[in-house]
Amino acid sequence: QVQLVESGGGLVQPGGSLRLSCAASVSIPSIFVMGWFRQAPGKQRELVASITNSGTTNYADFVKGRFTISRDNAKNTVYLQMNSLKPEDTAVYYCNADWSAWGQGTLVTVSS
Numbered sequence: 001q002v003q004l005v006e007s008g009g010g011l012v013q014p015g016g017s018l019r020l021s022c023a024a025s026v027s028i029p030s031i032f033v034m035g036w037f038r039q040a041p042g043k044q045r046e047l048v049a050s051i052t053n054s055g056t057t058n059y060a061d062f063v064k065g066r067f068t069i070s071r072d073n074a075k076n077t078v079y080l081q082m083n084s085l086k087p088e089d090t091a092v093y094y095c096n097a098d099w100s101a102w103g104q105g106t107l108v109t110v111s112s
Contacts, residue, residue, distance in 0.1 A: 002026050004095045009106030012085055020080040020106060022095030028071050029053045031097045034078045036069060038091035038108075045094070049080060063089075085110045 003025040012018050020036065028034065035050035049059045049069040057069055068081040078095065087110050095103040 002031065002097050002101045004097060004101055004103035006093065006095050006103040006106040009093060009108045011109045011111065013112050014085060014087055014110055016085050016110070017081070017083045018085065018108060020082065020093055020095075020108075022078045022080075022103060024076045024078070024097065026076065028073050028076055028078065033098060034069075034071065035096045035099070036078075036080045037094045037096055038089075039094070039105075040088075040091040043091075048093070051078065082108070087111060 005023045006020060008018060008020040031053060033050050033052045036048040037045050038048050039045040047060055048063055049067055051057045051069045051071055059067065066084045071078045090108060090110050092105040092107050094105045
């Protein structure tokens with residue numbers, strides 16, 4: 001039974017950066033894939049980035065070159081570094097484990 005806790009969201013200006021963290025209650029290598037999703041008002045939840053227990057990463061086209069997903073196995077934590085943020089990145093960001101377990105989400109607001 002994995003528990004996930006996100007943190008790091010907040011208000012940031014366009015062009016700014018944030019780093020989101022997802023702390024897991026189990027060792028990350030025991031999870032096949034960790035992912036970050038987001039859901040904006042009026043839109044369905046969408047995949048942002050994922051990373052497998054072997055280190056393979058995948059990104060949605062709309063964040064390639066701007067976002068980086070990484071993990072720290074010693075801390076049981078997955079990160080999402082977000083640079084060059086745009087207003088359309090505004091959403092609640094959710095951490096996910098093996099396409100099933102979800103965190104409560106952290107709100108990212110990109111606005112001037």
